[in-house]
Amino acid sequence: MYKILNKKVLNNTVIEMEVFAPLVAEKAKPGQFIILRSHEDSERIPLTIAGYDIDKGTIKIIFQIVGASTLRLNELKEGDNIHDFVGPLGLPTHTEGIKKVCVVGGGVGCAIALPIAEEFHTLGANVTSIVGFRNKELVILEDEFKNASDTLIMMTDDGSYGEKGNVTIPLKNLLESGVKYDMVIAIGPLVMMKYVVETVRPFNIPVTVSMNPIMIDGTGMCGCCRLSLIKENKREMKFACVDGPDFNGYEVDFDEAIQRSKQYSDFERKAYDKECNLLAKGGKN
Secondary structure (H helix, E strand, O other): OEEEEEEEEOOOOEEEEEEEOHHHHHHOOOOOEEEEEOOOOOOOEEEEEEEEEOOOOEEEEEEEOOOHHHHHHHHOOOOOEEOEEEEEEOOOOOOOOOOEEEEEEEHHHHHHHHHHHHHHHHOOOEEEEEEEEOOHHHOOOHHHHHHHOOEEEEEEOOOOOOEEOOOHHHHHHHHHOOOOOOEEEEEOOHHHHHHHHHHHHHHOOOEEEEOHHHOOOOOOOOOOOEEEEEEOOEEEEEEHHHHOOEEEOOOEOHHHHHHHHOOOHHHHHHHHHHHHHHHHOOOOO
């Protein structure tokens, strides 16, 4: 059992938990993820490590309540135990030799982008962070990004906070002004990552994208996170969970990944509605 030491509501649908898991914390690196089951009868879900503290033996996870599994996870309170908590899994984000980096995060993907920005900052790199949300009410982790960034640009789609527009606008402006990065890292919705890649492409700067949004099982057995990489006009199949979750953004077939990511939407919606109905009737603890 893995005790929840702290629980914080970041916005109406995004929750942060600090979990006591010393063996996981000892080995964790930015970009990796864990697999958990909130209850004995829950399904296994992958969540990217949003932070870790070796001295305290804790792992921080941040999740959005979008389906039945995350709804059940949110039922747990401080002092409760998560039934299973396995990791760290996946390959850590490449940081060696990077002196100037731009970290681009979108929505709840900012929870994954933050520890990466923090790691680069700790290593002495110059960090520009561009983070975007639909509106002011959804903004999370602003203070944490300020502490980890030499430059922080906040964006909202409706202009209710920071600058108005999507994250590619300031990124394009910086690149066109002559700012050069050793790497751009994009983490967020698949569509956002696709357009970050296309924005950077004319400048021949390496782009890393995190394909965690398409993971389900997290071990490579279910095959749901398979994606196509296109190298020299040849397709190569990889699995986001065991070969990633980070990949060269120029090689990812985003159109295929976006199409495949939609196939479970109806199932998740029905499972979420069923769980809500059970809770309303007092059917589960």
